[in-house]
Amino acid sequence: MAKIVVALGGNALGKSPKEQMELVRNTAKSLIGLVKAGHKVVISHGNGPQVGAINLGMNFAAEHDKTAAFPFPECGAMSQGYIGYHLQQSLQNELARQQIDKPVISVITQVAVDATDKAFDNPTKPIGDFYSQEDARRIEQEKNYIFKEDAGRGYRQVVPSPRPVEIIELSSINTLIENNNLVIASGGGGVPVIKTDQGLRGVPAVIDKDKSSALLADNLDADQLIILTAVDEVYINYGKTNQQVLKKLNSTDADIYIKEGQFAPGSMLPKIEACLNFVKKSNMRCALITSLNRLDDALAGNLGTLITQK
Secondary structure, eight states, X not given: OOEEEEEEOSGGGOSSHHHHHHHHHHHHHHHHHHHHTTOEEEEEEOOXXXXXXXXXXXXXXXXXXXXXOOOHHHHHHHHHHHHHHHHXXXXXXXXXXXXXXXXXXXXXXXXXXXXXXGXXXXXXXXXXXXXXXXXXXXXXXXXXXXXXEOTTSOEEEEEOOXXXXXXXXXXXXXXXXXXXXXXXXXXXXXXXXXXXXXXXXXXXXXXXXXXHHHHXXXXXXXXXXXXXXXXXXXXXXXXXXXXXEESEEEHHHHHHHHHTTOSOTTTHHHHHHHHHHHHTTOTTOEEEEEEXXXXXXXXXXXXXXXXXXX
16 A cells, blocks of 8 residues: 555646546546555645636626636635535545445645745746737737747746645544545645745745655655656657657656757756756655546556655
């Protein structure tokens, strides 16, 4: 029996509530497979497209005097509830179908960041949909947003992405896990907060969900971190004629590939870095990167990229 943190990519969850629900229904079957095998499973998820859509909708309503403006941390909390609801329901339904008695719960999770983190001076985290360069420049002028090109796929709004320092609800999450709950936590990397003399305060940013998931896995002393994304495996020379799949990757080779710039900063790089942060703490740990809809194949060893310390 192992303790496993599974991180679902926000981009891999679809572009609409209907598409997301269909995708998480299929994923639930694989996740319950891990539960059925006796593992303790904790699920985290991204929220880039979802929090971007929520933020855009709330801003549009506020601009048309339909509602008050909503700060970005509140939009992040909304996305945790929205995605958590879909995951909870899908997992509950699959558990019932397989006649497994196990409670499922989502924890609205705050994650502390450093108020002096240099990330606040250089927004890099993509959120929301992809835009053409022309549309991105127009929206920048209209709304004072910042857009950057994202891995050759178009332009996306970017916000600060500070490093996660502390998971505020860690003790509660651990208690729930130890009492046989299937826990969904640290959604979207967690709602970013800073510690002040007056207490916790939310800040407008998005914490990278992979780094936050790695921190959660480390703090829970998990055995494995699984990152589910939109591709089956990790590649070097991605998209080129000499593209090469990496079935296994150790920390030494990974560090070399990072220095070579093999992994795109807006997509695969944070996933590799998160896995390395996790596995470098112990040679008994491993991480797996694969696609959301091919988890069963990856767990059987047929695809995916396995990352280890040595």
